[in-house]
Amino acid sequence: MEYTIKKVAEMSGVSARTLRYYDELGLLKPARINSSGYRIYSQNEIDRLQQILFYRSLEMKLEDIQELLSSPDFDVQVTLQSHYKQLVKKRVQIEQLIQTVEKTLRHHKGEISMSNKEKFAGFKKEKLAENESKYGKEIREKYGEETVEASNKKWMNMSEDDYNKMQSIETELFIELENLSQTGDLESEAAKNVYKKHKEWLQYSWNSYSAEAHIGLANMYVADERFAQYYNERAGKAVVELLRNSIVKYAK
Numbered sequence: 001m002e003y004t005i006k007k008v009a010e011m012s013g014v015s016a017r018t019l020r021y022y023d024e025l026g027l028l029k030p031a032r033i034n035s036s037g038y039r040i041y042s043q044n045e046i047d048r049l050q051q052i053l054f055y056r057s058l059e060m061k062l063e064d065i066q067e068l069l070s071s072p073d074f075d076v077q078v079t080l081q082s083h084y085k086q087l088v089k090k091r092v093q094i095e096q097l098i099q100t101v102e103k104t105l106r107h108h109k110g111e112i113s114m115s116n117k118e119k120f121a122g123f124k125k126e127k128l129a130e131n132e133s134k135y136g137k138e139i140r141e142k143y144g145e146e147t148v149e150a151s152n153k154k155w156m157n158m159s160e161d162d163y164n165k166m167q168s169i170e171t172e173l174f175i176e177l178e179n180l181s182q183t184g185d186l187e188s189e190a191a192k193n194v195y196k197k198h199k200e201w202l203q204y205s206w207n208s209y210s211a212e213a214h215i216g217l218a219n220m221y222v223a224d225e226r227f228a229q230y231y232n233e234r235a236g237k238a239v240v241e242l243l244r245n246s247i248v249k250y251a252k
Contacts, residue, residue, distance in 0.1 A: 002031065003046065005039045012049055019049075027066045028052060051076075054083045150207050158204065166204040173197040177231075177239045184242065186249050194243060195250035211251040218247035 009016045022028035023039065028049055030039035041049075048069065055065045068074065106112045158166070176197055179190040202217075203209055221227040221240050228240040 001043065003041045005030070005041070008041050008046070008049070011046075012053070014049065014053070022049075022052070022062075025062060025066065027062060027069075047076075051079060054079075058083075058086055147207075151205050154207060155205050162204055166201060169197055169201045169204075173201060174235055177235055177243060180242050180246065181235070181237060181239055186245055191242075191246045192250055194246040198243065198247060199251070214251045215248050218244040218251075 003011070005016050005019050008014070008019060019028065019039070023030060028045060031042040031045055032040050034040050051069060052065055055068070056062075060068075103112065173194065176190050176193040180188065180194055183190070185191065198218075199209065199214065202214065206213075221231065222244045231240040231243060232238050
């Protein structure tokens, strides 16, 4: 069976304009162009569009999706299994938040008493699941299962006061990164403070501090686009290398 671009747009919820853009990128080419100049899609293209939308739901960049789908090693069943696992993780995150909201409603109605720790447990679990989904594999390979689990446990047991302090320290870190970005001077107080603030921030989730591990993490920030994107987007400019270089220079 074949479909016009209009039918594909109606069926998928993807606009015709976006489908034309995917064609221009080479991400989703139509099966053929008919005599009237209209794009015509077959079942193969419909299946490929579904895969594209799966990956887009995981916030993957279009160029990365194209590279993955064009790989000779691409396997639909393996990919679907991966999608399934990711969606289950999202479901768990949502269920945890729903439970927190339900308990909070009952607390406000006077039906139960809810501690401050319980109020933030759902958000902590959501953040933990998000980090696990994005970075879990790389972190576990680098630091080992035991270290990561210990860090996760410390995070979940963190008090509300410590959590707020951790967020405040991260804000101060970005202020120092902004100061450092003005000069790029690694001998400056700003560079020293970048290292100190990042170390202080880490110690809220690490059971023990290691300069070697700190440097290894900093190098991962630069090497892994996802980490780099977080710091650069949060700062509004390219700062991840300044962060790495400050840590490498002062971590002893």
